[in-house]
Amino acid sequence: MQRYFVTQSYADAQENGFKLTGDDYHHAVNVMRMKVKDHCFLVFTDQRAIIGEIINISEEDVEFKEISKESQNKELPVHVTIASGYPKGDKLELVVQKGTELGASEFVGFPAKSSVVKWDAKKLAKKGDRLVKIAKEAAEQSHRQFQPTVKLLTSEKELLELAKDYDHVLIAYEEAAKSGEQGQLVKTLSVVKPGESILVVFGPEGGLTPQEVGSFETAGGKVCALGPRILRTETAPFYLLSAISYQLELLT
Amino acid sequence: MQRYFVTQSYADAQENGFKLTGDDYHHAVNVMRMKVKDHCFLVFTDQRAIIGEIINISEEDVEFKEISKESQNKELPVHVTIASGYPKGDKLELVVQKGTELGASEFVGFPAKSSVVKWDAKKLAKKGDRLVKIAKEAAEQSHRQFQPTVKLLTSEKELLELAKDYDHVLIAYEEAAKSGEQGQLVKTLSVVKPGESILVVFGPEGGLTPQEVGSFETAGGKVCALGPRILRTETAPFYLLSAISYQLELLT
CATH class of the missing domain: 2.40.240.20 (Hypothetical PUA domain-like; domain 1)
Incomplete structure (x- = not known):
């Protein structure tokens, strides 16, 4: 319907x-x-x-x-924000469409150190409008009860400021997958309570730099791996959101 | 590297x-x-x-x-085959690329009752070559130790035949999500043993018909939901593979 x-x-x-x-x-x-x-x-x-x-x-x-x-609840029990270092081309569009289907509440874009694209205010405004529309359509199609919001930032500093408002901050870091880190996501999902908020930071194609990871750790972030395989920047949020749904909607 | x-x-x-x-x-x-x-x-x-x-x-x-x-194992402990009712456009390409990153071992395409596209043998051969190449590149990029295989079938009967060779068969069914089914995926993943094989059947955009679901159930398949939201045909495999990795690689 x-x-x-x-x-x-x-x-x-x-x-x-x-x-x-x-x-x-x-x-x-x-x-x-x-x-x-x-x-x-x-x-x-x-x-x-x-x-x-x-x-x-x-x-x-x-x-x-x-x-x-409508009696059935369609929303994840936690508020999940996907923060993506600006990736190339239309990847952010894919993240917003699929991420909305998979239950994200908010999408934030930010200029990471390895971001190749440099979008000015005009381009960001246009991109933002497009992403809001994509989120709306995906929310309708996937039977969401909440229409995710979109924020496109012009500096990484703004994201570090935003991070303070969250109950949990995770940093998806390729090097964590390579080093065999397996525990942080499970650890966070075992303590998160209904109604709490999680911010997850994803780097662009080139990944986050160690300095960036350091800044987010200082802001309370914890590095986590999403399994042992190396996921592309646009695929990693799908893993994260699916794992959150599996843990908090199916397992419990 | x-x-x-x-x-x-x-x-x-x-x-x-x-x-x-x-x-x-x-x-x-x-x-x-x-x-x-x-x-x-x-x-x-x-x-x-x-x-x-x-x-x-x-x-x-x-x-x-x-x-x-290379000492670290990069492969899921189970062999997962993603069977997709032929979807429109380039969606199968997206399923193979992202599904490879997320750990699938095999991709099977089949003409489902609601499949809009009708691909002849020549088109299927060309599509198959392209998908093999996409799987190879994604396997290299995601640091897989196994290059997923691709089979494009010309009838649904062949898939029902194939299903017999699997230890577990799951049917991702939109109506299961709508009715609030939450348990089958967890149930299957709690009994699956390392080295076993799982076939998961996904419908095209129009979904599987009740008759098709019946045939797969007769072949031993079990209907499962992938959370309460309605996922597009190309998004559902990402959820499934991520949940399998989370349960079998991170939780255990």
Whole structure:
């Protein structure tokens, strides 16, 4: 069933009416060709979701009545932020699309020392808009109740500042895989509590430099390996998010 | 350090000399511009790997002497085959590239009932060659000791035949995620023993039909969910392989 994110809380929408407007209106009416009595999911900013039935389609909005609430929780029990040193080409787009399907709450891009690409403010703004759209579509498609946010930073310092706000900070480091480190991810996932936040830092293609790893360690980060194989910069977040889901959603 | 797969066993190569020829010769000499005394990894067909030092570069081959053996095991303790109902476009390429990094041993493509693409024998042969090459490059890059194989089938019946040879068969089924099934993957991974084989069947974009799921169940398959979110056909194998690595390489 089609799924739309509404930019209001459930309570506000209850007061104002359950409505789709703008792009979502266009998608529902012109792309999906939905009609009165059709059903779809509506997800609100407070992560609540309902199944709605269309009761009216005007020139400007589609109006719904609530049929039932979505009971199954689709969100990871922890808030996971994926921080990627700017990689080449469209890799960040892949990280955001797949990372959203796999449950990430937030994506942060930052200029790492080995980042080859140098994006100016204009390019970053354009890239950001595109990534928000990709996250929205992937969240709808994967039946999320939360639409991940995107922040594209202009300095690594900002990320070190952000790190202070997290309960746990992990640093995915290629050298840790090579040296046979196997324990840190398991260790962190065994102490993390529901509702806590995890920031995981990934380097670009060239990896993080030892100096960068040092800075993140000083900010409270812990180096971890994601198995013994060397994962590309865009693949590593998929491993991390899947392992978090397996440990916190399937095993427990 | 660069890594090359040699098409001989370690014992045979010991007898014949440790050599790179053909495409790998070209890559080492002309792309990497390697010289006498340079080091790289050589991986043999029996999954053994050494660090070799170049002792001679002729017009036809690069010859090495053994410096040391690679001690760390890079392979999953179980043999995992990813079977994908033919998806659209280049998605199979993404599955093979990322799936190789994440440790899969084999990739099988098959025409599922909802597969939109219809590939004839010629197209399949071409696609197969391309996928073998992608697997080889990803295996080198991710420091694998085994180069995954690729089989592109022309009927679903062949896959049902193949399923008989596996110790465990799992069916990744979207409806299982929707119904809240959480236990089968954990269950299977808690009984699988080192050296055993697991076949996991994934549908194309439209999913597997209930009839297809029934056939695979009759062939011994068990339906499993990969967390509560709906994953795209190309994303689901990443979750599965990461969960297998987390359970069998990090947790135990």
